[in-house]
Amino acid sequence: MTKSYFRPEIDAMAGYVPGEQPKMANLVKLNTNENPFAPSPEVEKVLKNFNTEQMRRYPDPRADALRCAVAQRNGLEKDNVIVGNGSDDILTMIFRAFTSPDRAMAMLYPSYSLYAELAAMQGAKVIRIALAEKTFALPDDLLEQAKEANLLMITRPNAPTGNSFDISVIENICCSFDGIVTIDEAYADFAEDNCMELVKKYSNVIVMRTFSKSYALAGLRLGYAVSSKEIVEGLMKLKDSYNVDMLSQHIALAAYNDTEYFAARTAEVKEMRSMLKAELEKLGFYCVDSKSNFLFAMPPDQDGNRCFTGLRNEAVIVRYFPGDATGKYVRITIGNPAENARLLEVLRSMYA
Numbered sequence: 001m002t003k004s005y006f007r008p009e010i011d012a013m014a015g016y017v018p019g020e021q022p023k024m025a026n027l028v029k030l031n032t033n034e035n036p037f038a039p040s041p042e043v044e045k046v047l048k049n050f051n052t053e054q055m056r057r058y059p060d061p062r063a064d065a066l067r068c069a070v071a072q073r074n075g076l077e078k079d080n081v082i083v084g085n086g087s088d089d090i091l092t093m094i095f096r097a098f099t100s101p102d103r104a105m106a107m108l109y110p111s112y113s114l115y116a117e118l119a120a121m122q123g124a125k126v127i128r129i130a131l132a133e134k135t136f137a138l139p140d141d142l143l144e145q146a147k148e149a150n151l152l153m154i155t156r157p158n159a160p161t162g163n164s165f166d167i168s169v170i171e172n173i174c175c176s177f178d179g180i181v182t183i184d185e186a187y188a189d190f191a192e193d194n195c196m197e198l199v200k201k202y203s204n205v206i207v208m209r210t211f212s213k214s215y216a217l218a219g220l221r222l223g224y225a226v227s228s229k230e231i232v233e234g235l236m237k238l239k240d241s242y243n244v245d246m247l248s249q250h251i252a253l254a255a256y257n258d259t260e261y262f263a264a265r266t267a268e269v270k271e272m273r274s275m276l277k278a279e280l281e282k283l284g285f286y287c288v289d290s291k292s293n294f295l296f297a298m299p300p301d302q303d304g305n306r307c308f309t310g311l312r313n314e315a316v317i318v319r320y321f322p323g324d325a326t327g328k329y330v331r332i333t334i335g336n337p338a339e340n341a342r343l344l345e346v347l348r349s350m351y352a
């Protein structure tokens, strides 16, 4: 045995595995919840008019123009907002700040598996709170299960299941939990409500958003978090100095301000979500009630792996999560009309 120079926590980690980005031709890619539409045309204008001479300068380290825009839209102040290189960057800050060998993290299961990897890097204990079968609802004793944790991660709407949780239940958790409650709202723009107002009422609450899904800017890497000024100030201490590049700051602001385009595209995705759900149900699928831009769907034979493989053989890529709680399902991102039609065509050949 040769000696490892890594910390034991790192040697013990498997590492997060992102959804694949295959390079096959004519691929129908419905596996990583990207938006089926292009980003706002304002994005292209920014790129065309960008004065590259500016780039020899460092970017604004705190991305204040974006912070002000987010604050203004939500009735908050700039000091309530922090911007990151994707919301994964925000998650890194949160885990560095609030987890350690004696500060545990509690998360829903199934949920976003990156949280457990980030906790492992910190040597922090992970408490997994199982959701109900089929409905993926929260358990009644969530607070009891989470009570030893310093950080509670709530994904709302949840991934990979797509369902949301009653906002009054979330509020009760925020006011009763003795620690930080982070609500990851990566998909909130596809839902009917969100938890922004809870930030104003409870100083231990962090709400996170990303431009990757609803703004169709996964390639850009832009996310932000909103919280009390004390928490934002603390997180600022441990972010990379220039964590958001200059181009991303300009582009994100332009996309954020094009509210009309955003509302129209988001409405279309939601409409296609109900159409797709109805068609899947006709084929005998069970679909979890989705408030996101994807469907968590159980095929009639309850074999998620067979569904995934059958689709993949026809160059339609969805996501399959092996395991007891998830292995009966596939997660299908809402595509554009042609992609959804092709998905249904292959599924009809398999299950009709």
Ligand SMILES: *Cc1c(COP(=O)(O)O)cnc(C)c1O
Residues within 6 Å of the ligand: 085, 086, 087, 088, 089, 112, 155, 159, 184, 186, 209, 210, 211, 212, 218, 221, 222, 223
């Ligand atoms: C996609 C996703 C993110 C990551 O967003 P980025 O801004 O692309 O890093 C965070 N949380 C959940 C639950 C997601 O699904």
